[in-house]
Amino acid sequence: MSEASDTIRKLRAEKRPDEAIAQGEALLAGNPGDCELAAAVAEAYADKGEFRKAESIISGAIKRDPHNKTYYLKRSVFRFKLDDRNGALEDANAAYAIDPNDQNAVKALVDITASLGDYKKALEWVGKLEQVASKIDPSVPERKRNLLKLIRATEESDTYNMLVDGARENAKEDNLLAAKRLIEMCSEKRGAEYYEVACNIYRKLGMAQEAVREAEEAGKRKLANTKIMRAHAFSLMDLQRNDEAVKVLDRAIALDSEDAGLYADRAVAKMNSGDWPGALRDIDTAIKINPHRDVFYIRKGDIVARLEGAEKALPWYERAIQENPLNIEARERKESAETILYRKAGKEDKTLFR
DSSP: HHHHHHHHHHHHHHOOOHHHHHHHHHHHHHTOOHHHHHHHHHHHHHHHHHHHHHHHHHHHHHHHTOHHHHHHHHHHHHHHTTHHHHHHHHHHHHHHHHOOOOHHHHHHHHHOOOOHOOHHHHHHHHHHHHHSTTTTTTHHHHHHHHHHHHHHHHHHHHHHHHHHHHHHHHHHHHHHHHHHHHHHTOOOOOOOOHHHHHHHHHHHHHHHHHHHHHHHHHHHOOOOOOOHHHHHHHHHHHHTTTHHHHHHHHHHHHHOOOHHHHHHHHHHHHHTOOOHHHHHHHHHHHHOTTTTTTHHHHHHHHHHEEEEHHHHHHHHHHHHHHHHHTTHHHHHHHHHHHHHHHHOOOSOOOOOOO
């Protein structure tokens, strides 16, 4: 160790990085070929979190002394701190190539490979580490345990994702029994995506009570999002528990007050519970947020028909057709309203409108 580099290391040990850098840079100016001094200055910059500068300086030392494993390991650390993990891995491999029995080089290969998500390769490096490390090094079995846990967790996650994705795709294609079998195979590892898919499947199968149970479980686990809440609400409506559905949608809207669909859904729940004025307020809000959804105008027509009669509802069905000329439901509603007017029916005709 040179006297100059020793001076810089002492200043670093005393937590005086600025002085270490200032003196080190001055010494380097007079002796730019002192690689040990360059490494010490690089570490002083690293102490201050200036890893880009540290990398630049140690790279100069590597150019002058390309067979020094220590410099590659230092640069590996700096690159890792800069989130250049591939560069860090390259340097760790270079150090290992110089000395395959260097414990620090192998540890770096274990940790960097694991950080890149290749846990099985990292576990192979642990095998090498067991060969070169001191028998009393507690980090070796600890690294092995952690990697085995990560491998198991990854395998479980892969299986879980495969089951949820398979259930989702089968549900889209209306292969509901196959979807149900897949979703029931999921272990206790259940995320929001599981509950979204499960609620959808059970509701499509007419198993509203099961859908409600899954949604309530998601809520208890703090995983309920607006998609789950929407499925929860409609499952409650399927069970004629309309007031509860309104409350669920209240919570959903509190999470996302700009989702027009949630107001439209709450309008349906309020219609079912007999709160027609409240339903009208909600559908008006939905239309204000998104004035181009044809279904919103159908819904408003239905509410207006109930509150004010077919004549006042007719323009809303016509607006729905204007937004989507291919909407069969809107055309059927319009024909129903025109039939009532043609018959000169009373102001309210509850048989043709929901």
